[in-house]
Amino acid sequence: MKGIRVLVIDDSAFMRKMITDILDEDSRLTVIGTARNGEDGLRKIRELSPDVVTLDIEMPIMDGLDCLQQIMKDTPLPVVMLSSLTAQGAESTMKAMEYGAIDFIQKPSGAISLDIETIQEEITKKVFEAANVNVERLITQHKEETSTIPFTPKKTKLLQQKSLKKLIAIGASTGGPRALQKVLMQLPEDLPAPVLIVQHMPQGFTKSLANRLNTLCQVHVKEAENGEVLQKGTVYIAPGDFHMTVRKVGMSLAIQLSQTPERLGHRPSVDVMFESLLGLNNYETYAIVLTGMGSDGARGLEMLKKKSEHVVALAESSESSVVYGMPKAAFQTNQVDHVVHLNDVTNTVMKLIGE
Template sequence: MNTIRVLVVDDSAFMRKMIQEILEADHRITVVGTARNGEEGLKKVKELSPDIITLDVEMPKMDGLTCLKEIMRSYPLPVVMLSSMTTRGGENTLKAMEYGAVDFIEKPSGSISLNINSIAEKIVGKVIAASKANLNEVNKSVVSPVVASSATIDAKRFVYSKGKQDLIAIGTSTGGPRALQQVLTALPKDYPAPIVIVQHMPPGFTKSLAQRLDRLCEISVKEAEDQEILHGGVAYIAPGNYHMKIQYQRNLIIHLDQTDATKGHRPSVDVLFSSIARINSINMTAVIMTGMGSDGALGLEQLKKSNNSVAVIAESEKSSIVFGMPKAAILTHLVDEVVHVNEISLALMKRVGGHKR
C-alpha cells in the first residue's frame, strides 16, 4: 500500500519536528520534507510533489494564506491548516477554507511541548481524511461567495406552514464551512423555519464562522446561546465544545451542555438529532453534509423511529469534500433525498413553505 506523502510547513522548528514524529508514527504516512515558511514551502512542493501539505497560518516572509492561494493556483493539493485559537486565528482559518484548504487543526495552547501530543490522533486523522478529499469539488468552490440576489429572493414567496412548527437541523464536519455557505446564502431572508447546525469545530472558531456567514447571508446566522428561543429565518450554530439540544416548552428552546463527547465529538450531530426525536409537535428536516466519520447516522435512526414526518436529506458523493457522514447516513436506508450541495437550499425551500404563491 502506498503511503501518504506529507510536506510539513511551519516556522517553528519544534512544531516541524513534533508534527513529523506524530505523522510518521502512523504506518500510512511518510513526511517527505519540511519547510520554514511559505516561500520555502512552495519550492518544496515543486521539488517533492507531496500528496498533502500541513501549513501553518502565521509565518514570516510568506504567510500561510498567501502560500495557500499560490498552492491552489499552481499545484492544487489537499492542505490542512494549523491555526491558533484566537479571534484573528479563527478569521484566518475561515479565509483558508474559502481559499481551498480542506481542513484545519487547532494549535494547542499553553505549553506546546506538553500539549502537542494531546492532538496527535486528531492530526493523523485529519491528514488521512484530507488525502481522500474530493479536490475537484474544492477547486470548483474556490470562488467569490455566491449570495442569493434580491431578485431571486423577491421571486420566492412561500406559504408558511400551518399547524406544526417547522425546524431544519444540519450536521456537517470536514468541508462544512464551505458547504454551509453554499446552502445558507441561497435562502431568502423571509425563510420561515429556524435552522440549528452542528459543525465540528473547536471553541472560538464556531463564533467566527457564525459571524462570517451572518455577513454573507440574507437570513441571520449566530452562535447559539443557552435557553435561547428559536425564531424563523435564523440559523443557530452550536458553540465548540458544547452539545446543542432542542427542547419544547411552548417554544423551541436551545439547551447547551458539556456532557460527555459522543464518538469523540462535542458538539455532536447525534446528540442534536436525538434531542429533536423527543419532540412530536414539529415538522423536522434533517440534513447531513460533507464530513469525516459517521456522526448523525444514529440520530437519524432515532428521528425516523419517533417521527414519521421527518424528511432526511444527504449531500451527494459528487459534491462532498469528504463522503463519510453522508455515506453513513445513506447506509441507514433512511435518507429521502441525496442531492448535490447546490440543490440542498432548494430542497429546504420545497420542504418548508410548500409551493410558491
C-alpha cells in the same frame, strides 16, 4: 516508502521537528520534507510533489493564507492548517477554509506549542483523512462561490401549512464550512423556520464561523446560546465543545447546551442534536446531513424517521460531497428521503416547505 507523503511548512524549527516526528510515527505517513515559510513551501511542493501539506498560518515572508491561495491556484492538493486559538487566528482559519483548506488543527498553546504531542492522535488522523479528500470538488465549489458573491436570492413569499411549525437541522464535518456557506446564502430572509447546525469544530472557532456566515447571508447567523428561544429566520451554530439540544418551553423551543460525554468522539454531535428533536409532532422537521468524515448523524436521523412524525431526511450526494462519509452513513440507514447535490439542497428544502 510509506503510503502518504507529507510536507510540513512552519517557521518554527521546533514545530517542524515535532510535527515531523509525530507524523513519522504513523506507519501510513512519511514526511518527505519541511519548509520554513510560504515561499520555501511552494518551492518544495514543486520539487517533492507531496500528497498532503501541513501549513502554519502565521509565518514571515509569505504567510499561510497567501501560500494556501497559491497552492490552490497552481497545484491543488490537500492542505491541513495549523492555527493558534486567538481572535485573529480563528478569523484566519475561517478564511483558510474558504480558500480551500481541507481541515485545521488547533495548536494547544500558541504558535510554538511545547505540548504539541498532546494532540498527536488528532494530527495524524486529520493528515491521513486529508489524503482521501476530493480536492477538485473544493476547488469547483470555490469557483462557484467567487462567481456569485455577493449573492442575493429572489425574495419569495413562502406558503406554510398553518397546522405545523417548521424546523431545519443540519449536520456537517470535513468540508462543512464551505458547504454551509453554499446552503445558507440561498435561504431567504423570510425563512419560516429556525435552523440548527452542528459543525464539528473546536471551541472558539464556531463563533468566527457564525460571524463570517452572518455577513454573507440574508438570514441571521449566530453561535447558539444556552436558553435562547428559537426564532424563525435565525441560524444557530452549536458552540465548539458543547452539545446542542432543544427543549420545549411552553409553545416554543429553547436551546440547551451541555458538556455531557462525547458521542462518536464528537462534541457537538449531530446525533445528539437530532435525538433531541424526537417527539416534536407539531413540527415539520427537515434533517440534513452534509459532507463529513465518519458516521455522526446517521443514528440520530434513523431514530427521528422511525419515532417521529413529519420528518423529512436529506443527505448530500456523493457527487458533491468533499468527504462522502456522514452522508453515506445516513443513506445506508434507508431512511433518507432525498439525496441531493449540494447546489440543490436549499431549493429542495424550500420547495418542500412551500408544498
